[in-house]
Amino acid sequence: MAFYHALQVEEERCIGCSRCMKICPTEAIRIHGGKAAIQEHRCIDCGKCYEVCPAQSISIKDDDFEMFRRYPHSVALLPAVFMGQFPDEISVSKVYATLYELGFAHVMEVESAASIYRDVKEKYAREHTDIRPLISSFCPAIVRLIQIKYPSLTENIMPIKVPLDISAMYALQELLSRGIPREEIGLFYITPCAAKVSAVKAPVGEEKSIIDGVINMNMLFNRVYKQIKDNGKNHQYPPLTRQRLSADAILSTLTNGERRICTAKRSYSIDGIENVMDFLDKLENDEVEGVEFLELRACDQSCAGALLSCDNRFLCGERMYARARKAAERERNGEMPRDREMEKYKEYLVENAFVDEVQPRSMLILDEDRKKAFEKMEKIEKMKEHLPQIDCGVCGAPTCEAFATDVVCGQADLHQCVFYRLHLEAKGKMTLHEGRTNMYSVWGDDRISGEIEV
Amino acid sequence: MHQEYTVIEGDFVNAGKASSSVKKTLKQLNVNPQVVKRVVVALYEAEVNAIAHAYGGKVIVDIDPDKIKMVVADKGPGIPDIALAMQEGYSTARPEVRDMGFGAGMGLPNMQKNVDKMNVTSEVGVGTTVEMEVNFQ
Secondary structure (H helix, E strand, O other): OOOOOOEEEOOOOOOOOOHHHHHOOOOOEEEEOOEEEEOOOOOOOOOHHHHHOOOOOEEEOOOOHHHHHHOOEEEEEEOHHHHHHOOOOOOHHHHHHHHHHHOOOEEEEHHHHHHHHHHHHHHHHHHOOOOOOEEOOOOHHHHHHHHHHOHHHHHHEOOEOOHHHHHHHHHHHHHHHOOOOHHHEEEEEEEOOHHHHHHHHOOOOOOOOOOOEEEEHHHHHHHHHHHHHHHOOOOOOOOOOOOOOOHHHHHOOOOOOOHHHOOOOOEEEEEOHHHHHHHHHHHHOOOOOOOOEEEEEOOOOHHHHOOOOOOOHHHHHHHHHHHHHHHHHHHHOOOOOOOHHHHOOHHHHHHOOEOOOOOOOOOOOOOOOHHHHHHHHHHHHHHHHHOOOOOOOOOOOOOHHHHHHHHHOOOOOHHHOHHHHHHHHHOOOOOHHHHHHHHHHHHOOOOOOOOOOO | OEEEEEEOOOOHHHOOHHHHHHHHHHHHOOOOHHHHHHHHHHHHHHHHHHHHHOOOEEEEEEEOOOEEEEEEEEEOOOOOOHHHHOOOOOOOOOHHHHHOOOOOOOHHHHHHHHOOEEEEEEEOOOEEEEEEEEEOO
């Protein structure tokens, strides 16, 4: 079965430097013919490779930006972090107005569904007291991480749609209720990361998402920012009425955003994929007791540090805090009616917010047949004894262990190991020419050129 | 497949090394995740026991396609009354060990609950050996 992932290597740009291979937390990258290749069954779209690539050769699949114009009722579904990208002098209202100028018929921030999302989670927690800890479904990279690496914990993931899906359902219902036919409605999610693209294109726990397309957040940022600059200082933006986000909603995408408003007695919020893996290792061993709720996010500083965030994660985060403080003040002054629009559909949204249970799809299994898996494992163990165990990566795999696994599973040739090759060459069992051919197969034939004068 | 690990007295920092390594192996062998969990919980408990109550010891693991055998052998004070030690809540852990969150007297019973076969032999003043077996099917 093929697994969808949104990160892809642009081969013509890739310089085969292997930085991505070494940083990938799920060991999903190998080097072949001088280019990085992503193994789809291991990739969780966390984007570590995207961040580390010096040649900008990792890209995120998205839809054609102009696609939304085909729909008379196009809806831009924005993550709240989008507003955090803009410098202070550009107000949220100005961004909204500019999006309308660019041609979107409707604009809404997906976090407007944050309170419904929280209610659904609380309901699930009440109805499933036998499952603890409950793990938030919010971060799609984390959901995939658990599926492939922590299969025993998939049942702890709450099978609940995230604010993005809930707000999309709301937008759709609202427009349909105005008598607009479905084919005229285009729901477009502005994505801050690769994992959310996969969550839309290949959702976990449901057949198909209702969202019609995704637009990369940094690209939309460029368009909006340029439009505002082109408009100049004296441009009159039309006054508009829009839904205001509550402080809770604005903060919900940041670290601690879900935890601070959950009712669990003991809970943790953990950001950064390495930190999450460290914790899940312990959790799987039953070393952590009494935890009721876990908010786990793949990115450092959660969505403020998302891949397609254009600004520094801390600057973006602080702007969101500033916005939340203003919202909280308005709430205290009673200026903000609480999400009355969405409340109309609350019953429908809550009812439709549940998805199927998350299924494991372990990447670690050597063979479905345990006897065969066992044989392979014995071979791997034996091979490891002869490998240098320095994880140099010259074989095109991130570690000696990963390499041994690849060899046993028929995905690599033992002669790719430079140490083993040297050993064979010294014994006269391999010619220099053969050795070089093996090197080329991994790194391409243009790596070694001429002598160096020192 | 044979694996051996050394457990050092009082080294709580490294508790769980053996169980983590075994966990990875079993996942690769396509053992049911819930069975993996039982193995890991039992072995971790046994590791902590050897660290907390004894003067260290050895973890010996043998895996074949159908089952896993785990032997945790420690050099330590031994258990005078094994039947009593198998009761929930019974503990001889020192207060400082309890302060670290260990020694609630759930160790042996919890191990028993999670494995298919368990055998405890002990000699006072010499040490304790816990043998456990879990079938994969």
